[in-house]
Amino acid sequence: MEEKSKGGPKRGLWKAEEDMVLKNYVETHGEGNWATVSKRSGLKRGGKSCRLRWKNYLRPNIKRGEMSKEEEDLIIRMHNLLGNRWSLIAGRLPGRTDNEVKNYWNTHLNKKTCTLLGKRKSIDHSTTQHIADHHNNSNTIDQNQDGPIISSPKTTMEFDQGSMDLDDEKKMKQVMQEEEIIDGYTDNAWMERAVQCFNYDYYDDYQLGTPFMMRMDLNSSSLAFDEQPFTPCLDSFLLFDSFGSGSDVGTQSFLP
DNA sequence: AATAGAGGCAACCGCATATCC
DNA sequence: CGGATATGCGGTTGCCTCTAT
Structure with missing residues (x-):
């Protein structure tokens, strides 16, 4: 991710210092008003970027690391019911984010289920x-x-x-x-x-x-x-x- | 050791929906 | 009620790392 920040908001991977600034800011002022976070916190990031970073990595109780067998199993079942409703699926997995579930599905489970299913890739109604x-x-x-x-x-x-x-x-x-x-x-x-x-x-x-x-x-x-x-x-x-x-x-x- | 290719994943984009004024 | 703004969501992109050659 290049940082094409000329004038516009900064892009690309977040640095530890930026994380700290955002974390401190949200812990002090609370979530929301993301559009003004950049101005008020001094971060040169867009509101969306701040929100995403907080939601996916900085907020408390985020669970990192490998998915357990139970989590994997639930993702598969939920996906079969809901399709790509990642936020709903993630809602059943404490500490996991929709982005993480989505990535996990796309990189691990999609292949696995396709293999298991053989021809039957989607629900047959x-x-x-x-x-x-x-x-x-x-x-x-x-x-x-x-x-x-x-x-x-x-x-x-x-x-x-x-x-x-x-x-x-x-x-x-x-x-x-x-x-x-x-x-x-x-x-x-x-x-x-x-x-x-x-x-x-x-x-x-x-x-x-x-x-x-x-x-x-x-x-x-x-x-x-x-x-x-x-x-x-x-x-x-x-x-x-x-x-x-x-x-x-x-x-x-x-x-x- | 150098390089190419594949895989993983963080972050961005655009659209939809909710909320505010 | 309607427009503007904020937020949420899913799809996609592209960088980084790992592995094979």
Whole structure:
């Protein structure tokens, strides 16, 4: 990176002194107002550059060094679900930045997953679309003694009563009623709609070639998930229940 | 030892979105 | 409400380092 600073802001790699100035400045004045940071701190950098440097390298709790196996695994799964939504993926990895995740993907994982996938490089929604087309039904929601059941053209899903409270149930009902018809049934929209009420995340698994759900522990900085595959129903379907303690708490069953 | 090529990664760019006035 | 400005995000670039020849 050359430093073509003639008149404009300085560019290129950051020096230790610049880092120190920026760090001191932000610690004193707080984040934000990046456009004025250069003037007020004496740095000859643009606001964007300052923001990026702080965000990716200087702010507290940045984790450097090699990705753990768990982190790598999560990146792969999240990428399969979200695509190149690096900031979202990084949000699940404490101390990691979107830039780092992106670079790691591009340099390490992209090749790896391509190798694993062989021909199947992207999510194949054709199967679910086919099923949706075939059934062409709307979603329904019902209640039995064990808990509510959400029925879709693809699946019937039972939620154990113990796994959610009344608020969750209300919320789910409301959402599902509002979304009586999901647009075109593409991209597993129904499933995403359902799981969002329960703090589940929904993934396509690049290795199995199947979607699955994962319970995310939002309060934990760890990568807490516990994959216990249920019997797949429909060739493209597989759900994981992943309650950290007591994986038998939630039950899902599936009907074609 | 010198050089070329590949890989890794920090930083930049442009666009989208959010916020302010 | 609309324009201006700030911030966030993902794609891309290009420098640096490592490795093979």
